[in-house]
Amino acid sequence: MDYTLKKNKVMTSITSSSYAVHFNETAYLRLNEHLSNANYSKIFILVDENTHNFCLAPFMAEIHGDYDFEVIEIEPGEINKNIETCTQVWEVLSELDADRKSVLINVGGGVVTDLGGFVASTFKRGINFINVPTTLLSMVDASVGGKTGVDLGALKNQVGVINQPEMVLVVSSFLQTLEERQMQSGFAEMLKHGLIKDHSYWNELKALSSLDAIDQLIYHSVTIKNEVVLQDPTEQNIRKILNYGHTLGHAVESYFLESPKHELLLHGEAIAVGMILEGYISYKLTGLSKDELEDIKATFLSNYPKVSFSPEDIEAILKLLKFDKKNSHGNINFVLLNKIGKPEIDVKVSQELLVESFAYYKN
Template structure:
């Protein structure tokens, strides 16, 4: 398949075999610059050798190996990277290459953005989640305790390169993570995309499906780069989902981002229905599709106060109210539905899958 190029805000997103992309030309632009490749334990094992052997310009690149996992997307790890960058004498004209999933692209972009007030960086996402969501859009960040992405900046990479071959080593659970975000893009913006992907298993997702999902997000981001309006649509499922993810991160049973978001979408679809925004047919369709692909929604009632407390510190909130995105039907959604944390209607968030099916 030929390289498919999307133009985003001051950078390009290219999908296809990376050897056929503009990556080599970009490296030539930095021929006299230092290059640093940030990887985690997984991409160090499965992806790094391929990249270095394909591009001789990376033969002398410094490799920075970070521990894998959301629990490591924190200031302490970032600080260690900044110290290493200082030891390598990396400057603003040098290049950081983020080779990894959402944790690496989020954190690597943040590290590059604040070091010496900004170092060039590119993203080469290696998970479906990173390809369709985390690596595009210009959001960078790290977590602060149980609060997701509390520290971060908006800053765009020089380029993003999407090569589906990096997905070949992923377990099914990693495909699920990205599939959740693809379903979210469809629910809030494109019923056509929903009809294309909702009945597929994650491993049946094609490169064309990935490109379409990226195009949806890119279109939304271009219209609202700093999330003042329409970009808030991309937060569907994330108010409840981030609270769930953050809460469980501190337990013995953490869940990946995609599963937390899938549960969040099911919960927020229920709340949208109970408040009269979402019709019953599409509510049931959304919840049944999510239930067919993702683990059953647990009963979070015993910890609802903890989850609501986490929701009150969500960065999307305004005037002390908890904010949500509600679909009005599949393919359309509205932003800025807000409730006091003690509003009785928020009880609609807390149910388990067996209550519905």
């Protein structure tokens, strides 16, 4: 796919429960207004090594005013999204005299915004934070909805809170800093939005040969996620549909994160596997048609390399399912599809069918 980006478009801000998602030029305008009015004692900017090198300077150039900034850098990658990194950031905040009137601006991908949001939500029982997602994945997914947190070892997002930022700033020019593989990772979450909510959007995305209309596509995905989150902020019911592909996908991602014999999978690559697996289970349990199942499989396999699983891999992955956040009363709860655009939540799946889904993926 061609990842050449056209000039940013002006788009209306999307209002969520207690904050707004602002885009491109409007994002910087609203940020400057906010900083001018908020009277923060100190402004901290959390980055990782990549966003420090490629995103921090252009971001800072758009901030107008004389403020007391401190930049905190963490190591990049999911492997560093843990409580040890949080402790380091908390300690730096303390050493630099952060108080409850400080703000933390998280400039980075999902690791930075998830971890930074959690750090801010817990430091001195909570300081303000602003998310500036710089990857496609974090723009369409990680920075919307107030989920913050870190991994526990290789287990995804086991520790965290739901807490809303002051604002989210989506500036699509940051995407020019990304490798194609990172863009593809984010594209998987966009495809998911079509599968759970909008068949026509799914058809539009799978037919793309380029992402030159990326602003409108990001806007559509953020709108879909925001509509779901507004109905169910704390994921008691309908918000669970956003986890389609993630029950098995997160287990695959966690296994590859801790297995020395496998290369790491990016989040979107693992979720792509999960969406095929859970598509097959949907075909067997909840009425997804054979044609739609084959459509899902063909779309993901045309966009993502096929992953090889040994019987031992599959056994280990399935053991990780017991740590999924949607579980309750000892049951593993899946989000499945009745058809594309119509999901069903809290479906129980047998061990035999889980194993069978990997055989379908393999063949």
